[in-house]
Amino acid sequence: MNELIPHIAPIADAALAQRLQHRLDNKTKPQGALGRLEALALQIGLVQQTDTPLLREPQVLVFAADHGLAANGVSAYPSDVTWQMVENFLSGGAAVSVFARQHDLALTIVDAGVRHDFAARDGFLDCKIGPGTADALRGPAMTSAQCVNAIQAGRDVVRAAPGNVVLLGEMGIGNTSSAALLLARLAGADIDVCVGRGTGLDDAGLERKRAVLRAVMQRHECARTPLDALAAFGGFEIAMMVGAALQAASERRLVVVDGFIGGAAIVVAAALAPTLLGYCVFAHRSNEAGHRLMLEHLRADPLLDLGLRLGEASGAVLAWPLIASAVLVLSQMASFESAGVSNREAP
């Protein structure tokens, strides 16, 4: 344990797991009939160290930042879309805004390093580390100090937030590149299989992106530790999600992970503190090419598989009702005994 990486207790507790399983098995349904939801209810009980878990004040935290690497044409959209989408989040017109409103979830947008000056307002936090990262093709995307500051800032955001669940998301033109680079380096995978079309590159764009990312991998051949790789490849929003996830787990909050870029933050964070993974719920398998490999690397079993590829925490928010349902199985379903339902094999 050091000052940057908090202590995260393993969630394993055999006696509590047995109590939770017993409670689930006595609910009025065949054993295991709620499938993945039952495993989820058990996990959340272990996270909260109780057989009567409750979800309080879930917080959607969307971290936004720009990427120097975007100058090399690795995205179908210009970098200005990052700040424009932040404005869209805040005025309620983006997918994550709509879905968060649907489920009555508090939404906070964190400026981790967007190349734009935002006016202060409700639901917005200014944690800007800098006006976008540097171009990772020419040098590290961040300095070590920036990387540490971003992680600390992510921890601070969660520390100040209420509730016992965080749903983490991001916005940053170019950030599927950072995510692919982090996955390739930390999972020891070929960069080519980690690279996808992001917001929608055509075949030529995909080839260009692959060529750029191969060069970035080579440029930072020596960035091998999680923190060195994070500093080399960026971005500020990913580093802040690393800190946010670590802090949340250290406080025994549930961490709902969105798609490919949120997942990359978990790849980094779990490399720093493997016990983090017990606190994570993976919302969905996205359509981005490298996500399947990433989920396998994390041994993650996501809730949804809807061909999403949007980010913004949109997938995490779409999965939210299932997480709430899992907890309601424990808190609201009748037992065989309380409902007077026979729980016996037919003779």
Place this chain on the structure above:
Amino acid sequence: MNELIPHIAPIADAALAQRLQHRLDNKTKPQGALGRLEALALQIGLVQQTDTPLLREPQVLVFAADHGLAANGVSAYPSDVTWQMVENFLSGGAAVSVFARQHDLALTIVDAGVRHDFAARDGFLDCKIGPGTADALRGPAMTSAQCVNAIQAGRDVVRAAPGNVVLLGEMGIGNTSSAALLLARLAGADIDVCVGRGTGLDDAGLERKRAVLRAVMQRHECARTPLDALAAFGGFEIAMMVGAALQAASERRLVVVDGFIGGAAIVVAAALAPTLLGYCVFAHRSNEAGHRLMLEHLRADPLLDLGLRLGEASGAVLAWPLIASAVLVLSQMASFESAGVSNREAP
């Protein structure tokens, strides 16, 4: 068109589909980035014949009935569990009760033919055709008249219900047997691959169930039309769901289909009126052995895949928030123009 089977218009409308796709493509997200939800939004627009669809007063309808075939030990639970679970639905302790409450969905339990006398109360409809079906091993589960009456009753239930969406579910000890039999006969599949463990048979129980169902298939070798098969194999709740689905589609309501047994009703109904399928949203792929085959037969792409095997409309209700989200994409998301977000490829 005859009196039993209503006319169901095809949902196809190329001009409207183009308008809907255009609206989706102009929302602030990369084209197609919301994956399956975008296809769903388009389908709902076609069902409602508008590019601004809305979901009004969705109704969860759970049809319950007993099965004479259950006397042959095809279920892990005794038939009394059917009425006991109906009481549990009504007192709010069952999974579907909890999830319907979570999503503020109206829940109605329909007695299609339970071997029990229920007291009248809110949220309960008495449409009892008889005290359970007859034993399909000895003769048809229902008479032709009972089959027609059950379909008509299902149509009447929907006709009297408000709103433009129905979520259909069921309860009936023994009804995975009826569903497997209907699938085998109407899809022309081997009964052995259609049979699963239902509420949780062990290996010996599964073998016994297979042997019984093989004998039932042979006993009703001549029941080849959808209505003959339905009468032969039962049950009353499945026949009522057939009527409910047909009526709903004929009124251009969306039909949310639950798991294996609800799916069997759609297999029958779609054999009677193939245009029905345009109105159906398949909620999930269940853990019941024959469900994958059934979904392939129906060319269905379900929303969830969570290893559920509970019935009760529980899977349909769990999928509900995704359906609501799909419609909100159209009604609440900003367009690139309205949000001032660039929708251009980077140079």
